[in-house]
Amino acid sequence: MSAGGGTKAIIAALVANAGIAVAKFVGFLITGSSSMLAESVHSVADTSNQGLLLLGQKTAQRKATRLHPFGYGRDRYFWSFVVALMLFTLGSVFALYEGIHKLQHPEDLSSPLVAVGILVVAIGLETYSFLTAIKESKLIKGNATWWEFIRNSRTPELPVVLLEDAGALIGLVLALLGVGLSTVTGNPVFDALGTVAIGLLLGVIAIILIIEMKSLLIGEGASDADLDVICGELATGKVQKVIHIKTQYIGPDELLVAAKIALEPRLPLDEVAQAINDAETRVRAKVPHARLIYLEPDLDRSTVTHS
Template sequence: MSASGGTKAILAALAANLSIAVAKFVAAAFTGSSSMLAEGIHSVADSGNQALLLLGGRKAKRASTREHPFGYGRERYFYAFVVAVVLFAIGALFSLYEGYHKLTHAEPLSSPQWAFGVLIFAIIAEIFSFRTAIKEANAVRGDQSWMAFIRRSKSPELPVILLEDLGALLGLVFALFGVTMAVVTGNPVWDAVGTLMIGFLLAVISVVLAVETKSLLLGESAAPEMESRIRAALDATPQVDRVIHMKTLHIGPEELLVAAKIAVTRSDTAPEIAAGIDEAERRIREAVPIARVIYLEPDLDREAVGRV
């Protein structure tokens, strides 16, 4: 996770959420608004999540050990999954509970101007945070759609921050809707409705994050275009007749394991095969720099032998 990429977006979101959380709790205390309280808890959960992402990025940098020979790159996937759980357990469930409680025990709002002022401030702050996340994501997204970027990205931080910031903005809109309707109609039930909307929104986002990070934790292969470059590098190696089969696995966002069985001719000597494997590894790393661990198994080209 480069300092100019995911980390910058995380720090921007963390700074925004900490300041917003304080403002929301102050507004909730003055107004008695459940929407504001739910949004305050949402901002606290988001702040904790960003701290977890930073912690995961730091732990992932540890050197490999005998117990973990492939290093700790997947720490980032683990902490991203924890973020999804925290968002659901703290953000979504609390908001749903608070919304249900206010729906059954409605209380009138007091000093709604506090809520309006804080919500406007929070929306402006979240827009700046979201803008930073979009800018950093655009630098690596290429021509992918936003949905494809979130689903295919091997670095979990930017998709997490993007969805968190989007959820925060929509949550603020829902809170503003609930408070506005409660003031206009004089019916505090609308405040509870806004809180429930926030809870359902956070539940959906947390489920999406959990599904995507679970896939990364289980182990995903390289992107198709990356596998094509690896296969082309092998095919271009003079000592490699063809690729019999190949598998790839991300052992971290910027670390790829490549395992392939390559066909060699019967007349090749052991030194020639060894030199061919070294050349193939060099070409793979040149084509795909994140291919850190490469295992190539030579075998006879049995199809060619059968044709003779």
């Protein structure tokens, strides 16, 4: 996926969440619903998160410097990690606090129909954002399941938006149930329970994202499929075998490949150089994001290891 990949989904989510946040806050001021307040803060956090994802895409495009010779591609991982932390602190923790507080001190809702109307509109807007994220993700998901895509994607923004939107939709349904049951039964405890459920949901999503973004920040290597292709393209022509290889993503669109390769014995120096250049060309043709390739010629003294 290109550096700007997923931008449409991020912008759609930003616009939707900004509008939803305003509507929810108005609804909270009218109704006093704790689940509405929790959802309001959740939408504010999501709006900020989309802004941070766009910031990460922008700063990641900076040119490499002597201090950062491999560039700033990991900025996208960093800001996605910050987004996960914000979802946990501003979303989950606040919702849990508000829900527990309202369980201890229940308050009757006023104008619950206003809250229901706002939540229904919010579900419509959030559905649009979610469908946009799904459409963008399908362009790069391939045959992987959605869970595999979230777990294995080296591009952080779309998995973040997908999980945020899914959490937002489920949270809206929970808020709607809380407000609806409180209205029907006259018991405000259901609204508070809806708020607690929203907090737990956001906590689970945030923890998943924190784990995944932390893994990307530390550095992940090529997928098994890409690694097999790389090794296959290297071990062709005058390259007898790959003795040892290491890979790492230094940004969503930039894979570093470092390998020790065994060449045919007694090759002249110019043929050694040509064999290395040809190997790099073959790899880049099949795995375009393998932009940085460092190959070391050697004698065949070991077996192939992947790491």
